[in-house]
Amino acid sequence: MTKFVKKDQLSSSWYEIDAKNAVVGRLATVVSKIIRGKNKTTFTPHMDDGDFVVVKNIEQIKFTGKKYQNKTYYRHTGHPGGIKETTPEKLAEKKPGEVLKLAVKRMLPGGVLGRKQLSKLKIYSGSNHPHSAQNPQVIELGKLNSKNLARN
Secondary structure (H helix, E strand, O other), rough: OOOOOOHOOOOOOEEEEEOOEEHHHHHHHHHHHHOOOOOOOOOOOOOOOEEEEEOOOHHHOHHHHHHHHHOOEEOOOOOOOOOOOOOOOHHHHHHHHHHHHHHOOOOOOOOOHHHHEEEEEEOOOOOOOOOOOOOEEEOHHHHHOOOOOOOO
């Protein structure tokens, strides 16, 4: 019989990841798993059981190959002929964290649950952030494996 977690049994913790020299896609997969709660034994697909993730030094994130100049992001204004396109290079100049946010957003479920889970992602330029009072647990991407995430 499958056990389901009740709302009052949910608990969230905080993680901190340094994005310095991290590849966007690989970082996004780690972040999305933590935000969804897939690193916990109590994972339930229809509930928000994830943890908060603070990503710092986002301006030093990397792309592999020539994707930084050649990859294209599309969006639509809603008006006829209103399709807009941009590259990660142009997007990073205006909004440095938007590239990672888009990558994580596309790995989360669509709808209300995905939007709620995406709000648990906090992205900051530089190494300072206002969430030090939550005592975030530091995750090093170079030494990452499933044991580092499954501590609950």
